[in-house]
Amino acid sequence: MKRFFLVGCARSGTTLLQSLLASHPDIISFPESNFFNHLFPHSEPKRNRLGLISRRAKPRLAEFLQESGYSGHRPSPLALFPSQLTAHFSKTLDQLAAQQNKKIWIEKTPTHIYHLDYISQHISQPRFIHIIRAGKDAVASLYDVRQKYPKQWANEPASIELSIDRWLKDVSLSLQYVNSPHHHLVSYEALVANPQPTLERLCQFMDVHFTPTMLNSYASTAQQVSLAREPWKAGVASPIRSANSTKFYSLFDGQQQEYILRRTAAIDLSRLKPYPIC
Template identity: 40%
Template sequence: MALSPPSPGQFFLVGCPRSGTTLLQSLLASHSQVISFPESHFFVKTLPRLAWGRSWKPWILWLRRSTTAMAPKRMAAFLGKVNRPDLAATLPPAPWSQNQYAHLINAVLADLMGQQHKQIWLEKTPDHLHAIPQIQRLLPEAKFIHILRNGSDVVASLYEVRLKHPELWRKEKADRDRAVDRWIQDISLSYRYRHHPRHHLVRYEQLVRDTPGTIAPLCDFMGIPYEEQMLENYRHSSQQVVLAQETWKANVTQAIAPTQSLKFNALFSASEQAQIRERLQGLAIDDSDPLFHNLRT
């Protein structure tokens, strides 16, 4: 396919699942200069492993071939999600190296961006939080937006979504300890980047309490002007980034408002709540920073 020029803005929205990533994505996607898409998972599990190199051990060669074969499949599946399956026929033949794969991702997203006359593409896959070093190496111009949410609310939401959708979350069963571990791990990763100039951290509770005051500095970070229409059009934008089968994201169309820990209180007994909150204290952060204040509650 004909490659587009480098994208003026490459942004990845990351964070622990059930932290408000879809709401923030929908708000940003409603900006006149931003295009966004359903989750791609481009750099999760399908990053080509050709760089593993020169071992001829059979199991390593099999793994390299397996993960490399997934790259074009992942790209073709993504093009179907964005209603451009025609572009799949123009993809170069596999195998792809990691650099080729990253270049192709940027080319495809920049092409989609250019067709809509946008200035920025925004990719939102929460698990890309765990692939930041690889993304930074392969796309050095990329910037990252992290969203952080109160631990008890995230644990309750992770637990509930796995109860309601076990067929889609079969690899992560409804287990409150596992949910706590996931939140601690992901917040710890975001914490490392709190002072990095190419990373911007957003607190979910601030986003829903003062949406304009939270979005405006984020727009500055992205190099675009704040637009009031974002507060009205995010419901429409959510239809472009949420797939029909992702029913657990349906509440993104609701009015933005502060939430209380009703789900946490409803799902867990008093003793379970106490155990969860005790484990949340294991997160090693300095909560004197307003972004991290009361995050472990």
């Protein structure tokens, strides 16, 4: 079984890329698990001191399995430590993929980018796919979704400053792996402008052949990997096209635009050559 994690800054095309990849006949993917975000007891001093999993870890895993349509699978009652529950999580995804005769599974939770070292140490032979979007457009989309869905994004209020900080942090992490053989960085701009050659390069990294179903069936696949409580993902099923700059110029005034461009310029995305961000 081949195991892949798709990560990146939120609102950078992670769900679109996931839907395209999961339309391959050898690949299965799931709604976001947020598994590693709930694994550790950072706000539970006693559990943290004992090295145990958080109280939220197993309920969240059970919720993920139910939302994914696999309610027959349950978190192991014997898993008390992070490494044990991680092994159980990986084994469960292996089983779900095998049941569907798939050779590859893709777990897509954007914020798992903060757990890459742990995943590398505790998942057998993982590989990572990063998607990166131009700063001004990722920031605009982050700001927009937080404004439209404040309840769902309560932990991340609509703020230009916070949106920029999030993009800078996440992209900086991804760029650390530009030359890593186990990581593949994808440009959102390249994906929407030239989807087939971009996917062909990615398929080569994943050791599978590109198939036309990836471009023909992604809209229906998007329904399977998105949940009803995630209405901001509804547009993924639309024809592939770039929405870049539209929100940036409609949401922000000239002074705000200048500020965003100045701050996001701190990261040089030309390092992504031969797949540069335009």
